[in-house]
Amino acid sequence: MSKYWIKINYLFWLTLHTVFIKLKLQKHLFKNRYGERILVFHGINQNEKNIFNSKFISVSYFEKIIQYLTTHFNVISLDDFYDKKFKKNTLNIAITFDDGYANNYKYAIPILEKYEIPAHFFITTIHQNNDYLxxxxxxxxxxxxxxxxxxxxxxxxxxxxxxxxxxxxxxxxxxxxxxxxxxxxxxxxxxxxxxxxxxKDLNDYWQLMSLEQIQSIHKNALFSIGSHSHTHSNLCTIPLDEAKKEIVISKFILEEICKTNIKTFAFPFGYYSDELLAYCTSIGFEKILLVDYTTTYGKNNPYTQSRFVINPYISLENQIAFLLKGSYF
Ligand SMILES: [Zn+2]
Structure with a gap:
């Protein structure tokens, strides 16, 4: 099939989705669209316009997505997702946040609590030295x-x-x-x-969670904490021994903060290698989150799962359409 034809076909499909959603006919559209997805959110801020950080979404948009997901799909915890506690005939979704922004605590948590939606927070532990990435x-x-x-x-x-x-x-x-x-x-x-x-009054765009905020999330039965490395470097381009340190230090710091075993890890930028995957399991990580599978070992590993990153630049209708499709391509 030519690239041109794929594009036409896809635009038609997206338009159809938008029309169905606008007419509230989703239940017909979502028939036969079953499956599982783990979503990734990053920062949440008050501003509708995304000026500084390309991965942030507004609080109002976040609430719209959450409302939509709870109404139409089955949202479960990351633990239940790994235990395959899925409902039939629907899309099963787990929600994760990467990076550990204080804005997650300030804006996302109250909304998640309002809709009683479980979520897992992957924390970058550098906040002990600098409270920014x-x-x-x-x-x-x-x-x-x-x-x-x-x-x-x-x-x-x-x-x-x-x-x-x-x-x-x-x-x-x-x-x-x-x-x-x-x-x-x-x-x-x-x-x-x-x-x-x-x-300037811009803390929402950079400030990481404090130790107390991480502890408070950990204590909340709806939420859980995982590691996202120490400094958020690309673990595949730095020397292997440094990459291993990044992983193990973050695990150690979070275990000190939460006084529990930390068993989940998400690779910064989604970049991983088979050697680092094996290292993660060797030090006790049981749930290892990627963005896309880039190796066969990654794909066949029982501990790994790929994730679907929320796109801040598209409408809710298109976001849902891509989510159902399972990819942006
Ligand atoms: Zn990240």
């Missing part, structure tokens, strides 16, 4: 700084819109391939800009 730091300083050029690792980057570029590569992409020891050198370059940003 390096990628959000880059997004925000790139947006606000008056600097037009910066030098990092001997390379000059020029500001272009809200990014810093060198030879067509963004600073954020370059940093993604480094370990945190290297990444954090960028903090001194933008030290003054970051001080200014912290004075």
């Amino acid at each position: 390096w990628a959000d730091f880059i997004d925000l300083v790139s947006y606000f700084t008056s600097k037009t050029k910066i030098i990092f690792d001997g390379i000059t980057y020029t500001k272009s819109k809200n990014d810093f570029l060198s030879n067509g590569m963004t600073l954020k992409t370059v940093l993604k391939s480094h370990s945190f020891d290297k990444i954090k050198e960028i903090y001194t370059v933008f030290e003054e800009d970051w001080k200014d940003i912290q004075q």
